[in-house]
Amino acid sequence: MYISKTKVEVRYAETDQMGVVYHANYLVWCEIGRTKIIEEMGFKYADMEKEGVLSPVINVQFSYKYPAKYGETVEVRTWVEEYTGVKVTYGYEIVNGEGVTCLTGTSEHVCVTKDSFRPISMKRKFPNWHEVYEKIKKS
Template identity: 80%
Template sequence: MLISIAEIEVRYAETDQMGVVYHANYLVWCEIGRTKIIEEMGFKYAEMEQDGIMSPVVNVQFSYKYPAKYGETVVVRTWVEAYNSVKVTYGYEIVNQEGKVCVTGTSEHVCVMKNSFRPISIKRKFPRLHEAYEKVKKK
């Protein structure tokens, strides 16, 4: 199983008046993690979109455990939790510099054709991507 690591410095604009990261910003950080793991698998989202494939989010589940704060560096760990040729579930863990887990969660994505928004079989349409997902997914 591949676990991608992305370091993020918490910016002031990502926090509220208490200096705590606003909850929706964790979604942005997870997108950074997804983009990185896809690149580590040998692909790029931008190229997939040029090929007419989109990967919309269909479900997100987060558990907030400890606040990340302005001035900290956090680590976003991302992996492929599940994959079935149509749907991909990514897992996340965001940890602060003290090693405290701030957020855990998952996001589910379905690959669709850009022009019709109809789901596709990654296995049939992009066999190389299918093989990459099969290779890195959680066993």
């Protein structure tokens, strides 16, 4: 299983009055991690969009373990938890500089045509992506 690692500095604007990261910002950080793993696979999400394909989120499951705080740098760890050829589930772990897990979770995505929002087969439309997802997904 391949794990992508991305550093994110916790910015003041991402926190509440207590200096604790507001929960919705973890979604943004996971998107950063997801974009990074796709780039590390050798692809760009923007290229998929140019082909008329989108990859909307259909489910998100997060478990908040420990608060990330202003001034810290966290590491977003991202991997392909599950891949079916149509649906991709990414796994996430966000860890602070002390090695404490702040969040674990997953997000599920389905590739759809931009015009109809109908699901498509990655294997048929993007065989190169399909091959890499099959190679790096969690066994």
